[in-house]
Amino acid sequence: MIxxxxxxPEIFVTAARRAGMKEIIAAAFIDETKSDLTKIVDAIEWFRxxxxxxxxxxxxxxxxxxxxMVGQIAPKNLFDxxxxxRTLLMLARLKxxxxxxxxxxxxxxxxxxxxxxxxxTTFLDDCIPQAGHIAGPKPKKRRLEDAHFGLEIAKASSKxxxxxxxxxxxxxxxxxxxxxxxxxxxxxGGALGRGNSxxxxxxxxxxxxxxxxxxxxxxxxSVAAEGNVDVIAVxxxxxxxxxxxxxxxxxxxxxxTLLAVE
Numbered sequence: 001m002i003x004x005x006x007x008x009p010e011i012f013v014t015a016a017r018r019a020g021m022k023e024i025i026a027a028a029f030i031d032e033t034k035s036d037l038t039k040i041v042d043a044i045e046w047f048r049x050x051x052x053x054x055x056x057x058x059x060x061x062x063x064x065x066x067x068x069m070v071g072q073i074a075p076k077n078l079f080d081x082x083x084x085x086r087t088l089l090m091l092a093r094l095k096x097x098x099x100x101x102x103x104x105x106x107x108x109x110x111x112x113x114x115x116x117x118x119x120x121t122t123f124l125d126d127c128i129p130q131a132g133h134i135a136g137p138k139p140k141k142r143r144l145e146d147a148h149f150g151l152e153i154a155k156a157s158s159k160x161x162x163x164x165x166x167x168x169x170x171x172x173x174x175x176x177x178x179x180x181x182x183x184x185x186x187x188x189g190g191a192l193g194r195g196n197s198x199x200x201x202x203x204x205x206x207x208x209x210x211x212x213x214x215x216x217x218x219x220x221x222s223v224a225a226e227g228n229v230d231v232i233a234v235x236x237x238x239x240x241x242x243x244x245x246x247x248x249x250x251x252x253x254x255x256x257t258l259l260a261v262e
Contacts, residue, residue, distance in 0.1 A: 001025070001041075002055070004071025005032045007217060011242050012070040013040050015123035025062045027055045032073060049073060050083040052090065052106065056113050067110060068118045069103060069211045100161070100204070103211035119209040120240075127244055129260040131236035135251035136258050139231055143198060146171065147233035147261050150200030158204040164214055165201045167229060169193040183223045190227030198231040199224055200261075203238040214239045216258075218246040225254035236260035 003009035003026050013024055026037055026044040038044050045058045059067065083091060090105050091097070107117040121128060133139065139147070150168040153176075158164045163177030167189025174197060175189030182201065190197050201214050216234055224232055234241075239260065241247055251258050 002027045002067055002069045003033045003037055004029065004069070004073045005034070006071050006215075007034075007243055008071040008215065008240075009033065009037050010040065011127070012068065012123065013037075015126075019123045021123075025059065025064055027058060029073065033071065048082045050087045052109060053084045053086040056086075056110065056115070059110075059115055060113060064115055066116050066118050068122050069120055072215075096161075099212045100208065104208060107210055117210045120211055120213045121209055124240060127240050127242060128237060129234065129239065129241055131260050131262045134241075134258040134260060135248045136254075136256045137230075139257045139259060142170070143196075143231050143257070144259075144261075146198040147200060147231065147259065150198055150233060151202060151235065151261055154200050154202040155205065158202055161204075164204060165199060167193065167197055167199050169197045182220065186220075186223050186229055187227045190224070190229045193228060195228045195230070197229045198233060199229045200233045201239065202235040207238060209238075215242055216240070216247065217242045218250050221247055221250040221254060221256050221258070225250075225256050230255060231257045231259070233259050233261050236262045 001009065001012060001024065016024055024041045026041040028037060028044055028046050029049055030046050043062060047055050090109060094101050094105060110117050146168050149171055150166050153168065153173055154164060154166045157166060157176050165177035165182045165185050166173055167175040167185060174192045175185050177185035186199055201216065203214050214235065216239060
């Protein structure tokens with residue numbers, strides 16, 4: 001696996017072991033991946049973002065045939081690459097540089113070496129919610145209307161490759177996620193809304209499920225509660241809830257509604 005930050009890599013390892021995977025090899029990133037991962041995988045090597053040749057050599061050494069991207073890379077690191085020669089050639093072929101084009105190009109480079117990049121949701125079907133109320137207080141009609149309104153806006157924003165999260169209130173857009181990331185967008189929009197605001201997170205149109213899949217974790221719930229955002233709506237069937245039991249517990253404790261919409 002290609003392991004980024006957060007709890008995603010650990011949850012993936014647990015699910016993969018449960019599914020019967022006996023050997024898990026991890027490519028980890030300096031200043032991104034949690035060091036605890038070392039204890040639960042069979043082999044691990046640490047890289048700087050951009051060391052593609054070294055990573056591929058590591059995978060080939062261990063006869064890896066399938067890889068999964070799990071965990072985020074901080075956006076700033078995508079613009080602070082320390083590329084090796086192979087990465088420089090890859091970047092030169094890209095007309096646009098964003099998460100989708102960069103990770104897609106990495107997938108193509110892996111494929112050239114006989115390594116198939118699998119969906120980021122592999123082994124994690126139980127973490128993908130279907131439409132409906134998931135946790136926290138039952139939403140009122142006005143909040144459901146905001147959730148569906150936000151879904152429409154977020155889909156348009158993600159299509160333009162601006163961001164996949166919006167904050168709305170009473171049919172008004174308070175904030176649209178951009179380079180700063182989801183948590184900062186929540187804080188900005190929540191401050192403007194001063195309570196009773198709704199966060200909506202969606203996938204991109206024609207989302208490549210091998211990478212950049214929308215994710216909600218326990219910290220998202222806490223950040224929302226602190227930022228006066230008390231409803232979180234995610235796109236049904238296309239969002240990962242990581243550490244689901246803790247998410248449910250925080251929603252109940254912090255009175256944050258979590259629902260999935262289509």
